[in-house]
Amino acid sequence: MKLRSTRAATFAVALTAALVAATVVAPPAASAATAAFVRTSSWGSGYEAKFTVSNNTSSTISSWNVQFDLPSGSSVGSYWDALLSTSGQHVTAVNQSWNGTLSPGASTSFGFIVSGNGDPANCTVNGGACTGGGGGGPSAPGTPGGLRVTGTTASSVALAWNAAGGTVTGYRVYEGSTVRATVTGTSATVSGLAACSTHSYTVAAYNATGESAKSRRSRPAPPAAPAAVAPGRWRLRPTSIRAGVTRRRRRP
DSSP, X not given: OHHHHHHHHHHHHHHHHXXXXXHHHXXXXXXXXXXXXXXXXXXXXXXXXXXXXXXXXXXXXXXOEEEEEOOTTOEEEEEESSEEEEETTEEEEEOOTTTOOBOTTOEEEEEEEEESSOOOEEEEETTEETTSOOTTOTTXXXXXXXXXXXXXXXXXXXXXXXXXXXXXXXXXXXXXXXXXXXXXSXXXXXXXXXXXXXXXXXXXXXXXXXXXXXXXXXXXXXXXXXXXXXXXXXXXXXXXXXXXXXXXXXXX
């Protein structure tokens, strides 16, 4: 009986050690998506390029978005196989309705024309680095906190937040999935808003590795209503100027 107990204990210890070893050597989970950039043709004043978005997991991806920055002097012109929008030098590419779903191991591409010679930088796909890794990875910045509204006008909302930890290149202010502002500091003003409309925002930090998770949403912030003109009474007094020459008749 003692022998069996000893053997059982030894087997349990060996099994535990094997499980620990398996845990240590197991490869990390594959990233949700990658996006590879390549120039397909170039000329003196610009170039044509494409991104190939790939699903490297065992699960299906239902949508994707690729975001990147172009240096000053370069801008996106025509594009295809994605929906592109810009905010300053920041470009966001969202899948079309027919190429958003990627099964495991599948890929799709979209292309565009750039005026200028600058290549994309700070590239992310679905919030993670284009080379792989999810949002908030070990080399990505921390999540900004304390997002708050600091002022409003009839057509704008001023925002501020606390600095994110880690190496930060800048911050992106989102309304939904749309970038409304890209700044290097911890405040931004979103302008061009309709009077009395309601908006809510999130902010994310980014660097060359990727983008952080988005902050908590700000409370709905309507721009201030235009100042009303106080009613009053106006009394207009007519003013007239008389000018003339009076002639006196001589008595005969």
